[in-house]
Structures are given as structure tokens and as C-alpha cells.
Amino acid sequence: MTGRDGGADIGPIGEHSPVVILVRPQLAENVGTTARAMANGGLFHLRLVAPRDGWPQERAWFASSGAHRILDAATVHETVADAVADLHRVMATCPRPRHIVKTVMTARGAASELRACANRKLRTGLLFGPERAGLDNEDMACADTLIRYPLNPDFMSLNLAQAVLIMAYEWWMACDETPTRDFMTNETHVATKGELENFLGHLTRDLDECGFLRNEQKRPGMIRNLRHLFQRGDVTEQELRTLHGVVTELSRGRKSRS
Amino acid sequence: MTGRDGGADIGPIGEHSPVVILVRPQLAENVGTTARAMANGGLFHLRLVAPRDGWPQERAWFASSGAHRILDAATVHETVADAVADLHRVMATCPRPRHIVKTVMTARGAASELRACANRKLRTGLLFGPERAGLDNEDMACADTLIRYPLNPDFMSLNLAQAVLIMAYEWWMACDETPTRDFMTNETHVATKGELENFLGHLTRDLDECGFLRNEQKRPGMIRNLRHLFQRGDVTEQELRTLHGVVTELSRGRKSRS
Numbered sequence: 001m002t003g004r005d006g007g008a009d010i011g012p013i014g015e016h017s018p019v020v021i022l023v024r025p026q027l028a029e030n031v032g033t034t035a036r037a038m039a040n041g042g043l044f045h046l047r048l049v050a051p052r053d054g055w056p057q058e059r060a061w062f063a064s065s066g067a068h069r070i071l072d073a074a075t076v077h078e079t080v081a082d083a084v085a086d087l088h089r090v091m092a093t094c095p096r097p098r099h100i101v102k103t104v105m106t107a108r109g110a111a112s113e114l115r116a117c118a119n120r121k122l123r124t125g126l127l128f129g130p131e132r133a134g135l136d137n138e139d140m141a142c143a144d145t146l147i148r149y150p151l152n153p154d155f156m157s158l159n160l161a162q163a164v165l166i167m168a169y170e171w172w173m174a175c176d177e178t179p180t181r182d183f184m185t186n187e188t189h190v191a192t193k194g195e196l197e198n199f200l201g202h203l204t205r206d207l208d209e210c211g212f213l214r215n216e217q218k219r220p221g222m223i224r225n226l227r228h229l230f231q232r233g234d235v236t237e238q239e240l241r242t243l244h245g246v247v248t249e250l251s252r253g254r255k256s257r258s
Numbered sequence: 259m260t261g262r263d264g265g266a267d268i269g270p271i272g273e274h275s276p277v278v279i280l281v282r283p284q285l286a287e288n289v290g291t292t293a294r295a296m297a298n299g300g301l302f303h304l305r306l307v308a309p310r311d312g313w314p315q316e317r318a319w320f321a322s323s324g325a326h327r328i329l330d331a332a333t334v335h336e337t338v339a340d341a342v343a344d345l346h347r348v349m350a351t352c353p354r355p356r357h358i359v360k361t362v363m364t365a366r367g368a369a370s371e372l373r374a375c376a377n378r379k380l381r382t383g384l385l386f387g388p389e390r391a392g393l394d395n396e397d398m399a400c401a402d403t404l405i406r407y408p409l410n411p412d413f414m415s416l417n418l419a420q421a422v423l424i425m426a427y428e429w430w431m432a433c434d435e436t437p438t439r440d441f442m443t444n445e446t447h448v449a450t451k452g453e454l455e456n457f458l459g460h461l462t463r464d465l466d467e468c469g470f471l472r473n474e475q476k477r478p479g480m481i482r483n484l485r486h487l488f489q490r491g492d493v494t495e496q497e498l499r500t501l502h503g504v505v506t507e508l509s510r511g512r513k514s515r516s
Binding site: 161 | 408415
């Protein structure tokens, strides 16, 4: 399917990112949505073992939301053994492993291990089973590790693309450095304590003028409460300018009336 | 849609788990697949703001893979403000926040904060926008925090259910205690060092007998290499029994020939 037009620029292709291996996938649409989920998390190498309806299938490209490059480069293999022959580590996703003696990792643990393998320039692969049945025992014997997602044990049903998405997301997260909490500061910046104090001074003066703070005994506590309120969040410099305006205008109204 | 038959037992409903709020969802199927993704991660409370095609819609139940209880209990609201009125914290998912001054968290950071809120018995909500356009500026003004998923910046396209799945998965992971690496030991157990040593003794004796270790100078190094090999993985007691049999049978063949 090379030469097919269109598709999104899905970014740089990591040479040592894990290969996603779909074993006996049934619906071509699911191969397409898998490619989309892979692109989301920065996985680019796709192999298909004995796809039921043959390959290529137009429907896969339609379902991929533009992840064409992954589908264009996908390879087809007759057996799982053939699909994993050049890989150093192979992990198999498997919701309910039974009668198997093998290391089992969470998606997060597996992602971290796959990153470590990539750093050592080892080639790795992730096996995903057919839509209904999942991987059989022979398939799992081709893997060195099993992956089991922690999810609601009373409702584990995931479709193929969703199973791939969780691994792709964890692969991305395993070396993502986004701070867990940040502040949008394109147009402004968080106010300094001095800027905040400057506003609180303005507010206190006006409240003194209008008599709001006339109870001398309560005055320090009231000012402290206002200070606590404005200290609580990340007030921005822009918001402080607005607040200065609000106080000024409210005072002006009162002054013009009096 | 109460009284509708069927559907899976999706497990106990967390009273303080976040409410998922779909704002102006277009396709009923996407409401159904959202319910499925919620059940995967242990989210149970669904609210719909002005669903385009009205509510209820049979197609949602068909697409939910059995997550009927969530759809049965879903409520419909005219405005976002109405849908969040009883909540203490509201977070809005939003791929590309612009011109907005608000705290932005990753899905993982948000999940951890939502767990902390639940522990304080605060009611929380997660806003998800319509399929194509996403949340508008008015919607986002109803939230105190924005959530942005770290994903491949060159390919952020996620469908609604996938966006919900990632938050639901992180919500589940935020208090999941599955060890990142475990070992399937239903039928057997990891061998003790003594059991391993016992096997290595058996192997060494037979290798001495057959002359494999006859080079006295190399003998210690060869035995050490074999020991390293068997030490590397978690060899199980069952596997050691098999290995004992393998060594015994290989030796027997040689002995009977000689």
C-alpha cells in the first residue's frame, strides 16, 4: 500500500520503539484504529500475523485517522515465531493468564522496561491477540513476559485499539517530562508576592476609606483573611490589574455618590 | 431507561468517584463507548449536557459492551453550569488550551488530585467536549483546572471514548497496588537457592562423569558460567524437576550406549 496519498505527519519514528504485533486480527478497521492508537503514543512499527481477511485492506486506512505511515510500513507474517524472530524481548498482553509460569508486569512496569531495552538498543515487541479469543498458549510461549493491565476486575472488556492505546500511552509517559501541574502563562505570569502585596495595600486603603475596616479590634483579622484568600491560588499579574481596576471603580462610584 | 434488562455487573460504585460530564455529545454510540471506558477504570457517574440527538438512545446501550448501569443512571442537563452546580472541583480535558489562565495538569496528576478530593469527600467532575470541536471557552470557564494528556504532539487525535479511557485508567491506577512485576505461581513456586544448588550439583556430577568438565583448569569457570545462567531468571521448582529429568535421561542414553 506504499505510495498511498495523504495521512498525517506523525512525527519522528523511534528506531528502537517496540514493534506492535497483532496476532490473527479479524477486522481491518481494528488494524486501522490500532495504528491511530500507536501514533498517539509514539509507536510506529506494526506487524500482522495471519490477518483473517488478508492484507492490505482499504478499511484499515480509513479507520486510522491519518496514521497511514504506520499502515504503509506494516509487514505480514505467517506465524508468531516468524514475526518475533529478530526481536530480543517480547511481551504478550493477556487479560487472564492461566497455567503459565512467566513474569507478569503491569502496563506501566512493562513500558519502563521497554524504555530500558530501547536504551540498550534491544529490539522489543508487544503481542496482542485476536479480538475475541485473545492470545492462545502457543502464542504466549513466544513471549518472555506477560503484561496485565490493572483495571476494574468486574469489567475488563477492552477493544483491541484501546488495549494498544494504554500500552502506547504508558510507553509515551515512561519518558515524558511534562510537569504534573503547570500554569498557562502565555500572555501573563504568576504575580510576585510584591505585586500581590501592592494590590492588598490598595484594597486595604480603600476599605479603610469607606469604613469597612472601622472595627479596630476586628481589623487585623479581616485583613489577614483577605490576604489568605488571595494567597491561595496562583493569582496572575493580569488578574491583579483587573482587581486594581475593580477596587478603583467601586470606590469611585461610592465617592461620586457621597 | 431504567428497567432495561441485561448488562454486566460492573462492580461496586464508588460514591466519591468523579462524575464524567459529556458536553454536547453528538453520536449516541460515543456515549455508549464512553460508558464502557468508564466501567474499565471504575468510574460510574455520567452526566450529559445537551446531547445532540436527545436522550435516551438505544444505540448507546448497544455500544456499551454491557456497561448498562452507567447509562441507566445517566442524567441530562441543559447547561454545563447546571451539570457542575453540586460539584466541588471540576476539571476540563482540553488538548490545546489557548488564552486561558488556569492550572493545567497531566492525566496522571489530575487522577492523583481527584483521589485526594475523594478522600476528603469532595464531589468532583471531568468535562469532555463534543467530538469535533472540543470544549469552548465558556465551557472551560466552568472548570477550575485543565487536563492535558502528554501524547505524541504530532498526532494527538483521540476519540471521545479513548480520551475518557485514559482518565479512567489513570483514576484506577492512582490507587492500584498491583506490583509492577510479579510471577505467575498458581501451580508452582520460584525455586529456592538450595533447590537450584541441588540441581547444579546433579548436573555437575553427570558432566564430570561424561568427561565434559575434564579440563581441570577450565572446570571452575565452566561451572560458574552454568550457575550464572540458571541464576539469571526466576527458575521454578517445577522447571527444576523437568531439568533434573532432562539431565538424568541424557546421561542414561550415554550410559546405555557405552
